Amino acid sequence: MPSIVNIHSEKTARDNGTLFTKGRKVNGMGTGIVVDERGYIVTNYHVVADVDVLRVTTFSGATYDAQVVSYDREQDLAIIQINASGPLATMPLGTSSDLMLGESVLAIGNAFGYTDSVTGGMVSSLSRNVEVNEKQAYKNLIQTDASINPGNSGGPLVNLDGEVIGINVAIRAGAQRIGFAIPVDNARRVIAQLLSIEHLCSTYHGLIGRDVKQGSLREFRVQQTKSGSPASEAGLLPGDVIIKVGTIPVVDAADFERACLGQLAGTVLDVVIERKGVPQTLKMELAALSGQPSHSIARPDRQPTPTTLTSQVRPLERTWKMFGVRLEKLETAEERLVGTKYRGGLRVTQVRQESPAQRNGIKKGDILVGLHLWETVNLDNVSYVLDHPQLRTFNPLKFYILRGGETLYGHVRIAAAQK
Missing domain, CATH: 2.30.42.10 (PDZ domain)
Incomplete structure (x- = not known):
């Protein structure tokens, strides 16, 4: 199973529900499927959402740091990337439109941390709608009695020809042998967009x-x-x-x-x-x-830097209107965050009342060091993100700030650009 990888993560659980508080570290696990030999891997979004550390272990046993490069929160799919030492094997995608009830299937994944676990079963039902919680509901899922356990999320549901016919996504709490997978035909469309x-x-x-x-x-x-x-x-x-x-x-x-x-x-x-x-x-x-000159955000840097300004239409006022902050560039060497992993940042000089920034805990004096996948070294970087044609797909934006020498993060939903 060289095209199936194990995913390990660390994230901070905040016990009291406030945005910027220290929390306890929680380890997570999941599975991914290599979709491109250059290290692009599809998995579930919930496997990689809001993680602080993300690592991938390949079939060979090699472990690499990974980066989330794109995701669709609603469809619960994400693309992550690793910089492997060589080309990775990929897995053939089959079709889910011709599945039959009773058809034999295998679920493969990192079940309970036991790598490359395989369970067998059949297609129990099709077109299932499943509400996991008030924030996540799925439509048109494949139901299977192949055991899907914690750690299997993001792994393949395959037919006996070894083709992916679904991506394992959920289990029914309290029930045995009731698991669900996203049909591969649906996943194909999302993967193309991602x-x-x-x-x-x-x-x-x-x-x-x-x-x-x-x-x-x-x-x-x-x-x-x-x-x-x-x-x-x-x-x-x-x-x-x-x-x-x-x-x-x-x-x-x-x-x-x-x-x-x-x-x-x-x-x-x-x-x-x-x-x-x-x-x-x-x-x-x-x-x-x-x-604009092209540049890739799909690269190993944690927060790649856009170097060009997408729109020159009053960037300062648009940042104030859309985000609710006024920002200024750090000037002195000391202010440029020497001793940290960041190349620079933008000081928050004003926060508008009832703005997206204010509602999400950003304060005057904070240093904005990143938005989504990009670092924010200058105002052009912020304008680039706000003007990005794919803003809708990664809204709400994840933001990173420095406060008192500590890196904090949160999410902010902003309106589409008004140009």
Whole structure:
């Protein structure tokens, strides 16, 4: 099972419910599935949410620090990344649309910390809606009697052909042999969104496509291309079937995004298509999103730094309006947080009453050192996050502040940018 990894985490549990209080350390565990040989792994969002430390152990026994690069809270899926010493094995994704009641399945994962545990069972029911708590409800789950235990979350539910047909997500408390998994067809769509280069790399291709399944075959077809986009300029047309991009075979949207992932603006990719049954190769040159130089947030730094300003529309006032704070850059060497892991930060000089920042405990004098996956060394960094085209997918924003020499964090929900 070289494509299945074990996930270990540490997070701080705050006993009295207040945002900025010291709490006790809690260890967590889960499972992940390698979806790209470069170290991209899909798991459940609840496995990695709000963790302070995240590590992944591969099938070989090697352990790596991991970073959350994107997530969908509602769908309870996340992509994490490790910098492995070499290419990782991936696991084939099957289909869940043709599952039958009574079909044999296996659940694989880090059950109770026992790595690479396998349990067997069958598909007990389909299209189950499950409310775990007042904050998390699932729709259209696969129910199975294969034992899914704590630590299995994020691991695969596989058929007897070894294909992933679901991602294990929940168990029924107090019941035996009642577990649930997200259907892989649903997960495919979310994974494609989470691997989107517009989200992770600030480059774009401008192609809108759809996954098509014909019998046992899958293919990725072009629906439309945005005018003036790289896909349009390459000559891609609605109805084209994309066979390969660069060296990566493509059968769905996730494959297409993987093939573009990590490529800088200006990179020219060979796109092999089939048009009316005739294969041909087109050239697609990736472009920077919104005309900005590309940079990747999917890299090992804990909080990567955006270096360009996405919008110049009154950034100070928009930060005040959307976030509710006024910020100033730290100037002196001492203020630049020498002796900490941070390269710099922004001092909070004013907090607006009843603003998102005030409601979430941010105070005058705090040093804002990070938002979501990015550090905040200057005001451009904050504007970049507030203007990000994928803001909705990572809102509420996780923020990091320094107060009294201690790093604290919380979450703040902000309105979409008004430009």
